[in-house]
Amino acid sequence: MAEDFKKITEQNSNYNDLEQKSVSELTEIINNEDKTVAQAVEEVLPQIKNLIESVIKQVKSGGRLFYIGAGTSGRLGILDASECPPTFGVSDDVVIGLIAGGDQAIRKAVEFAEDNTELGWQDLKAYNIHKRDIVIGIAASGTTPYVLGAVKDCKSHDIPTGCITCNPKSPLANAVDFPIEVVVGPEVITGSSRMKAGTAQKMILNMISTALMIKLDRVKGHKMVDMQLSNHKLVNRGVQMIREALHIDETQAKALLDEHQSVRQAIAYGQKTHQ
Numbered sequence: 436m437a438e439d440f441k442k443i444t445e446q447n448s449n450y451n452d453l454e455q456k457s458v459s460e461l462t463e464i465i466n467n468e469d470k471t472v473a474q475a476v477e478e479v480l481p482q483i484k485n486l487i488e489s490v491i492k493q494v495k496s497g498g499r500l501f502y503i504g505a506g507t508s509g510r511l512g513i514l515d516a517s518e519c520p521p522t523f524g525v526s527d528d529v530v531i532g533l534i535a536g537g538d539q540a541i542r543k544a545v546e547f548a549e550d551n552t553e554l555g556w557q558d559l560k561a562y563n564i565h566k567r568d569i570v571i572g573i574a575a576s577g578t579t580p581y582v583l584g585a586v587k588d589c590k591s592h593d594i595p596t597g598c599i600t601c602n603p604k605s606p607l608a609n610a611v612d613f614p615i616e617v618v619v620g621p622e623v624i625t626g627s628s629r630m631k632a633g634t635a636q637k638m639i640l641n642m643i644s645t646a647l648m649i650k651l652d653r654v655k656g657h658k659m660v661d662m663q664l665s666n667h668k669l670v671n672r673g674v675q676m677i678r679e680a681l682h683i684d685e686t687q688a689k690a691l692l693d694e695h696q697s698v699r700q701a702i703a704y705g706q707k708t709h710q
Contacts, residue, residue, distance in 0.1 A: 442578075443601065443602050443603075443620060444575050444576055444601050444622070444626065444632055445626050448623055448625045464623055469631065471620065472635050475620075475635060478617075479615055482616070486643065489595055494647060498565070499530070500529065500647065501559060501568060503533045503534075503559070503573065503585050504534060504581075505535035505540075505574070506629075508582075508599075508628075509532070509534030509541075510534060513534055514532070516644075523659065523661050524653065535549040549582075552583065553584055554581055555586075556589075565594070566592070569596070570595075570596050574598070574607055575602070575633070575636070576601075577605020578602075578605060586598065586610050590612075595612050595613070596611040597613035599615045600616055601628065601635060658676050658680075658698070660697075660699040664698075673698040673701075674692055676698050677705065683705070691704065
């Protein structure tokens, strides 16, 4: 571990006697700290760009994007991965989220699962991981053994890697090809990286998956034309997209959507027949 590595995520909070503060004071403190997160993310946009470009390259070559993490970091990766199929209509094996301890750890912590340096690679091997894939380790500390072991094994198998961490010069950042070190400073509650660190991770994950899906042509203009029509709200949204694209009334748009069961296909058919 580098001599100058310091766990900023574990440094003492800038606030004392939290239990004595009013709810109004607490919300103001938390909000003020949250305001600093977007600026911290902005400072690492070049690193985010580099990682996203590699992700796009790998996925377009037939690979998959894996997120791997423990605790909050693992849950955020799974959240981002799980939202890609309904939002963009891709298969659920394009973006895959893994968490130390398996799916049961999504809801309830699995003791010491994150301390196993071999478990991450085992979880990846269960998906027959290969060189066209890319793995992003998510760990606020940059030291989580489950994540660190996984990316090191990926490197030894020539699988490209990236990371999202909130401590500079961490072992995790040093172990990957495309490190993102977003330094948000101490948490309001000392060491509670579900707060600012988690917010920063969520923002960056949003960028990665959204940019990837746009570059995979899963967005037309600014519309989610490949979204799964899984509830009335989304069906209604789809009808409005078709109306706007084809300049037709709601009844006609609804008929096209009912026929094609896809916003993209309905628009394409409508544009073809109106030529």
